[in-house]
Amino acid sequence: MSANVSQVERPGSAAAFKRALALMPGGVNSPARAFGGVGGTPIFIDRADGAYLYDVDGNRYIDFIGSWGPMILGHRHPAVIAAIERALAHGTSYGAPTEAESELAERIIDAVASIDMVRLVSSGTEATMSAVRLARGYTGRDLLVKFAGNYHGHVDSLLVAAGSSAATLGAPNSPGVTAGASRDTLVLEYNDVAELEQAFAAHGDKIAGVILEPVVGNMGVVAPSREFVDALHRLTEKHGSLLICDEVMTGFRVAFGGAQSLFGMRPDITTLGKIVGGGLPVGAYGGRREIMQHVLPAGKVFQAGTLSGNPLATAAGAATLRLLKEEPPYERLEALSSRLAAGLQQAATSAGVPHTIARVGSMLTLFFHPGPIHSWRQASQADTARFGRYFWGLMDRGVYMPCSQYEALFVSGAHTETEIDATIRAAEEVLKQ
Incomplete structure (x- = not known):
């Protein structure tokens, strides 16, 4: 058109x-x-x-x-605007730790049951990129499973076209994404339990993790079936792979605890964005303490960001999460x-x-x-x-x-x-x- x-x-x-x-x-x-x-x-x-x-x-x-x-909360919520103005009066960026980062982290951990520790970043794409790297670093494996129609940001390894079967490796669907960047990504159909089982039967000992939108919002709204959720848990646990819930869109949106709280999911890593920044650019990824301790400088999986935990963004995010909890x-x-x-x-x-x-x-x-x-x-x-x-x-x-x-x-x-x-x-x- x-x-x-x-x-x-x-x-x-x-x-x-x-x-x-x-x-x-x-x-x-x-x-x-x-x-x-x-x-x-x-x-x-x-x-x-x-x-x-x-x-x-x-x-x-x-x-x-x-x-x-x-x-x-709608545009220009008075409490969010006031929080930004208070932060702005002190400065816009320091490149050094602030207590505001800890406040936002505490609110995220309080809300999302599967998160023990969290790392703040500046976008949802950055969160998913970091979560995938962490899953590979933690497991020592290369393969990642994703689902057609699920969008996880413009990360090279996740910009791949859907394969026709579980054994088909992803092919790049954007110029500039090399075959090497996507060769370790398996693309399956969402809600297809048989295809998921086939993928793990063929590659289970090489799969570092499975990433999905627990409620898809990037092919229109699509909810997971109970059988699909159960299979995700059963197969990742059996094969020692990590389950990554991309809640950049659904986090704090469909429920305070995210879509995972609605569908009884227990992800190893969760990615967040959008609402967590209250309208300003913030992303986050978090999960079990033993996994998150592998992130530099506690561990060896590298991830950094000059503007991560920006004071204006953390103020807006913390104010939003406070309101969502106190006035749900x-x-x-x-x-x-x-x-x-x-x-x-x-x-x-x-x-x-x-x-x-x-x-x-x-x-x-x-x-x-x-x-x-x-x-x-x-x-x-x-x-x-x-x-x-x-x-x-x-x-x-x-x-x-x-x-x-x-x-x-x-x-x-x-x-x-x-x-x-x-x-x-x-x-x-x-x-x-």
Whole structure:
């Protein structure tokens, strides 16, 4: 879809994009912002407040991306802003330890049962890269299992295409990623227990770890089956491999203790990001003490970062986690998200549009596919052209959804029934067209 299917003129965004195209590849600093999945010109944002985004043309949108997940409390929450301002009054970066790093670490360890020790980094990609290196360093093995449709950041060894069987090693799917960087990655189908068993039967003594999104958000929302979770534990424990839960998106989002607390998972290593920084760039990885003690300088697995534990980011993260514990929004988020899911379901059904709704907590995807969706093989058959029309129809009615069929939307604590019901009404209008 190359033509702009929006019916609203946004000259400010058009001019801003033209300027950006001359300065940045594709005019953006992350491809998720380029509207490649829906066509048209990206909308440039001027400011945000609560449940709303405001573009450079003065249009207001109900925001369901929340900076791709971090803004669980909504934009510009007073307590988070105040924490950042207090930290800012002291300085922006020191390159030396601060007590704020320990406070955020304590809050992470308190919330996530599987984490005894944690290392702060600056992004989710950095967290997963470090976790994979740690798993290989700890086990002394090379192979890593990942699942098609699960995104773990732009790490070379994880940017691989799906293999057709458990014995197929991954092939690079990005120029610049060498065959050598990806040859130790096995790519399997999510929720496919038989394929997982086959992989361990063939390579079990060489597999350092298995990394997965415990609830997938990067092929649309897909939840793990009970059988799949049980197999992950059984096979990694039997073969001495580590289980890595990538909770960059789900951590503190679907539950305070992460998706692992909802699905009874016991990962050896967990990666975190997004919410853990309260809207500022922070990532983290943590796990059992005996594993984390292998990270330099306690151990020999190298990982470092000049801006790791940045004082502004740790202040925002600690304030967010404090609020999530002391004033938990999860019951309300569940009610609002359930209301939105039911409304979108009814709108699509009434319009006779083939669809399925997938939701875990405040993460939700309306798939333009009759379903069920258990893996990338099924998700990839969704009607992306219809999604593009749906996206722009909502955008023109003041509702900002993720600009891809394969991204989750997020409900925040700043949303109310007013925003939810307005979104449902807009969806009814669009889906009838």
